Structures are given as structure tokens and as C-alpha cells.
Amino acid sequence: QSVLTQPPSVSAAPGQRVTIYCSGSNSNLGNNYVSWYQQVPGKAPKLLIYDNNQRPSGIPDRFSGSRSGTSATLGITALQTGDEANYYCGTWDSSLSAMVFGGGTKVTV
Amino acid sequence: QDQLVQSGGGVVQPGRSLRLSCAASGFTFSSFGMHWVRQTPDKGLEGVAVIWFDGSIKYHAQSLEGRFTITRDNSKKTLYLQMNRVRAEDTAVYYCARERGDGKYHGMDVWGQGTTVTVSS
Numbered sequence: 001q002s003v004l005t006q007p008p009s010v011s012a013a014p015g016q017r018v019t020i021y022c023s024g025s026n027s028n029l030g031n032n033y034v035s036w037y038q039q040v041p042g043k044a045p046k047l048l049i050y051d052n053n054q055r056p057s058g059i060p061d062r063f064s065g066s067r068s069g070t071s072a073t074l075g076i077t078a079l080q081t082g083d084e085a086n087y088y089c090g091t092w093d094s095s096l097s098a099m100v101f102g103g104g105t106k107v108t109v
Numbered sequence: 110q111d112q113l114v115q116s117g118g119g120v121v122q123p124g125r126s127l128r129l130s131c132a133a134s135g136f137t138f139s140s141f142g143m144h145w146v147r148q149t150p151d152k153g154l155e156g157v158a159v160i161w162f163d164g165s166i167k168y169h170a171q172s173l174e175g176r177f178t179i180t181r182d183n184s185k186k187t188l189y190l191q192m193n194r195v196r197a198e199d200t201a202v203y204y205c206a207r208e209r210g211d212g213k214y215h216g217m218d219v220w221g222q223g224t225t226v227t228v229s230s
Contacts, residue, residue: 045206047216047217050215090156096171097168099146099156104132104154
């Protein structure tokens, strides 16, 4: 079981929006930045969001992030078939002194 | 461009040792914290270890029970993971990744290509 909790899958039609939730605790999401990653099978994860809601250069504004208390969300608007991938939330856990991740959410378009 | 190239994976017998390397290029390696992350189909992504930009602070996952050690050589722009007394449950794809900051977590913005470690007799 992963320290952070994500739904296993979400789906939506092209052009629509999906929201992925990530739930944790005070020792991780409650007091540390959350980041979000996109991973296609056979490839390394790719950073989509850092510091809760910041996008690295090159990441379109269709991707957005937020954090509130011990939960975080990733929103993807104007879904494209190319967005089909697994999405992971990640943060630091101050009690474990380790990086922790969610179990991943498979997005189907 | 900013790049991390990994080497050193393979098949290793239980109880033996293995060292993974991660060579950086395109950026000032000595300014960034670095992570090792592993991935299995069962457990998903797992943070293995992190090291501060200057090597002064290191954290290792408690589940490793002191068997793995993260180090870095800033003069060689290379990150290492020394894996000792490996077990079957260490079988995974191992990634090195750059921390956006000097060590405190913000996000991992550059990833290596991944290397497979298989522990088997």
C-alpha cells in the first residue's frame, strides 16, 4: 500500500476535464510541497507540477495543481489522447524522512 | 540539455552487492539535491534515498534497513547508489532524479532513463 492515496483510474472524453485526488496526512501533504508526475509505460516519470501548483517550463496550462490541508488535486482540462498515462503524486514525509508517492491513477481518454 | 545517464544495473544474486551510477551533464550538478527512486509493479514508486547538493545530508528509506548508501562525487558529476546484501524484494527499475532545489523537496525535474536490477539466484 502506498503512503498517499489516489484513485486507480479515471476516464473522460477528449476535450473534457478530469481531476485526480491525492490524500495523505499531516506528516506528508499537510506540511510539505506536493508534486505531480506523468508516466507512460516504459518511460521515466515526467514532472508536471511542483511546489503544489507550479508548472515547469514546457508544461501546458491545461495541467494545474492545488493543495489544501492533507489533500492535493491535479486537474487536466481539454483532454487529449496524448494525455493517456499514469499520474502520480509525490511529497516528502517528515516522519519517515523519505519521499512518498501515491499508487498512481491511470487516465483514459 | 540537462541529462542524467544511468549505468550499473543487471542481475545479481541474493546477498551480493551492486553499485548504480548516474552521470549528469548540461547543468551544475553540485547545486542540486539528487534522489534515487525505484519502481515495481506491486509497490509502485518508492523513494529510496536523497542527498543534499553538497553531500552533507542524506536520507535513506527505513525499509532498506541500512543496506543501501547514496553518495555523490561532484567533481565527477556523478551520483551513486551502493546496494549491499540485496534481497529479492529489491528487484525493481531504479531511477536517479534531480531535485529542483538543493535538497529540501520541491519536485524531481530531470530523470535518468532507469536501470533494471533483478535479484535472483
